[in-house]
Amino acid sequence: MCTRRLSPGCTQLRYCQSRANWAGSVKVVDPLRVRDVSFSYRRGILALRKVSLTLRPAEIVGLVGANGSGKSTLIKTIFDLVQTASGSIEIGGFGHRLAAAKQQGLLLPSEDYLPEFLAGSEYLAHLHQLYELPLVDTDIAELFDRFSMPGRENDLIEDYSHGMRKKVQLIAAFMLRRPFTAIDETLNGIDFDGLRVSERHVRQMRDDGLTVLLCSHDFSLLERSADRIILMAAGEILGSFDTATILAEHGSLYSFVDQELPIGEPA
Numbered sequence: 001m002c003t004r005r006l007s008p009g010c011t012q013l014r015y016c017q018s019r020a021n022w023a024g025s026v027k028v029v030d031p032l033r034v035r036d037v038s039f040s041y042r043r044g045i046l047a048l049r050k051v052s053l054t055l056r057p058a059e060i061v062g063l064v065g066a067n068g069s070g071k072s073t074l075i076k077t078i079f080d081l082v083q084t085a086s087g088s089i090e091i092g093g094f095g096h097r098l099a100a101a102k103q104q105g106l107l108l109p110s111e112d113y114l115p116e117f118l119a120g121s122e123y124l125a126h127l128h129q130l131y132e133l134p135l136v137d138t139d140i141a142e143l144f145d146r147f148s149m150p151g152r153e154n155d156l157i158e159d160y161s162h163g164m165r166k167k168v169q170l171i172a173a174f175m176l177r178r179p180f181t182a183i184d185e186t187l188n189g190i191d192f193d194g195l196r197v198s199e200r201h202v203r204q205m206r207d208d209g210l211t212v213l214l215c216s217h218d219f220s221l222l223e224r225s226a227d228r229i230i231l232m233a234a235g236e237i238l239g240s241f242d243t244a245t246i247l248a249e250h251g252s253l254y255s256f257v258d259q260e261l262p263i264g265e266p267a
């Protein structure tokens with residue numbers, strides 16, 4: 001149960017209203033709905049083949065597949081970074097190309113391209129402006145502390161290490177708290193403390209009713225955090241599997257994937 005105080009601009013307001021409505025038996029808005037989406041790159045590579053998936057409120061979903069199986073392309077289509085010719089995508093009930101949908105979701109891409117000419121705190125302030133959210137400066141300082149970067153929030157991003165840039169992206173996600181957040185490999189390459197803090201924040205977001213898609217090759221991270229696993233191969237979704245059931249029946253996500261995706265299968 002969310003115990004946060006809700007201001008009119010609160011990012012959770014729409015979700016909590018949905019949830020309140022649900023209590024009155026009105027349908028909950030799914031944070032993500034993808035229907036029959038296909039996508040080809042210019043050179044004719046069919047990266048997505050009629051992909052459909054739905055993410056529900058308050059879940060952490062792991063996205064797993066071999067290199068080249070289409071995970072990042074799927075995430076790029078969701079966030080309208082590449083344009084699909086077929087199918088439909090809704091974020092928080094809005095068509096994914098609408099500004100309202102863009103307010104509902106946040107992508108942490110696998111690359112750590114950040115504006116190097118800004119300080120970490122300035123970058124976070126800009127993001128808050130973009131999402132029309134109030135910013136509490138002390139929250140930034142506190143999160144930089146928590147991510148083992150005390151006092152570095154006013155340094156230029158160009159002076160940050162690779163892992164620090166990833167932590168700034170994660171801090172953004174944990175401050176903006178969108179109904180739907182996709183984390184594409186951002187947790188790779190951060191230190192143990194950063195990983196522990198991030199996992200706690202991700203779980204807290206889920207417990208507060210928000211939804212996180214975790215795209216990662218780190219199976220132990222997914223075993224600890226994901227409620228279910230979506231498996232991709234060759235641009236298709238093979239299925240969605242409950243993590244607890246995978247662990248009960250196969251012992252590990254590794255064994256499960258080893259069985260589902262035999263060596264030599266096309267990506």
Ligand SMILES: Nc1ncnc2c1ncn2[C@@H]1O[C@H](COP(=O)(O)OP(=O)(O)OP(=O)(O)O)[C@@H](O)[C@H]1O
Pocket residue numbers: 041042043045046047065066067068069070071072073074
């Ligand atoms: N910019 C691009 N131009 C042409 N083909 C691309 C481009 N980006 C990806 N592809 C192709 O699309 C397919 C899916 O790639 P994608 O990056 O989505 O896979 P992935 O599952 O995210 O892989 P990884 O685990 O390596 O990140 C691959 O065949 C890849 O070669």
